[in-house]
Amino acid sequence: MAWAGEVLDRVTKRGELKLVLLNDYPPFSSINDKNELVGFDIDVAKAFAERLGVKLSIDTPAWEVIAAGNWRGRWDICICSMTPTAERAEVLDFPVKYYESPxxxxxxxxxxxxxxxxxxxxxxxxxxxxxxxxxxxxxxxxxxxxxxxxxxxxxxxxxxxxxxxxxxxxxxxxxxxxxxxxxxxxxxxxxxxxxxxxxxxxxVSDKLYAEPNWVAVEKGDAAWSAKVKATIEAMKADGTLSAISKRWIGIDITG
Incomplete structure (x- = not known):
């Protein structure tokens, strides 16, 4: 379990947001020819960290490790194209949706x-x-x-x-x-x-199912979940998410 209020306090004191995601999921996250991680999720995370006034660090373990939860403070947030499922909801919290694609x-x-x-x-x-x-x-x-x-x-x-x-x-x-x-x-x-x-x-298919993608955080920290939700919703309201989507995808998928 996370510690109520501690994640935001930890991020603020450290001056660093620890993001976890995949490195081979273009155009959301991938490595470019300069060996840099780039993509929609990367830019959303950068804008998120900027609003908290902290720098961003990124880790890219296997997806099973990310989705298994029990991060124990290794990471603060997964802006990583994750769909909430019953199994994942047992080990992670999902404060806010930030895009949807089938x-x-x-x-x-x-x-x-x-x-x-x-x-x-x-x-x-x-x-x-x-x-x-x-x-x-x-x-x-x-x-x-x-x-x-x-x-x-x-x-x-x-x-x-x-x-x-x-x-x-x-x-x-x-x-x-x-x-x-x-x-x-x-x-x-x-x-x-x-x-x-x-x-x-x-x-060769129409939409198999709508895939809502939510920000994921370690389970049990209501204060951090509230801060994540408020920050992402502010990014939606002022057009930041829409602009990032159009930059990487050509259309706005964040509505």
Whole structure:
């Protein structure tokens, strides 16, 4: 458990906000050719830290480590494209939503067997290990965000291939459908980024489910959660989030 009020006090006294996220989830977070972490989530976190009057430091462990909670003070905040689920809500708190983008099914551009989500039955489908996409394929996903629509599962049993990084999953899918993988499930914006960059993939589904993405913090610190919520809502109100979204994505997904 976090200590009531202590996270904000710790951040303020240290003069540093410790952010945790992935380093291979473009355009939200990725490493550029200068070996710098850049992206939508990075810029949101920078603006957040600036409003607290502190510097930003970033750590990028495996997603399973982030989503498992029990951070024990290692990190202060996850502005990291996380969807609240029943399992995650047991170990993390979610003070505020900051954007929403749908989950979609991606296949190799030459794929002809899979024309929609029903066609993945009996196939091998990749997802980020520990992500909502993995739970969706296992037909166990329950989104706990307020007013969230629960996903349906219009497919039979699949072989779920969890990957530590989506970059490797897309590399394997790029070898051709049916070789190592048949498909990948991911965020629409991330999928479009990889399609535009390589020309090797295509989306073959409508929205599988709405994926509300919330800021996550260590469980149990109401004062820190309130500060996070107020700061993000102020960034929404003054257009900061909208401007960052348009810079990285071309449209505003933060409404």
């Amino acid at each position: 989950a979609v099914l991606v296949v190799h551009k030459d794929e002809t067997r899979i024309k929609g989500i029903a066609d993945i039955t009996g196939k091998t489908v990749a997802a980020q290990s520990g992500a909502s996409y993995e739970a969706y394929l296992q037909q166990t996903l329950k989104i706990t965000a307020p007013d969230a629509q629960q996903p349906s599962f219009p497919f039979g049993k699949v072989t779920v291939a969890p990957y530590e990084t989506e970059t490797v999953a897309f590399q394997d899918l790029g070898l051709g459908g049916g070789k190592r993988l048949d498909a990948v499930i991911t965020n629409y914006i991330t999928a479009k980024e990889r399609i535009d960059a390589t020309g090797r993939f295509k989306i």
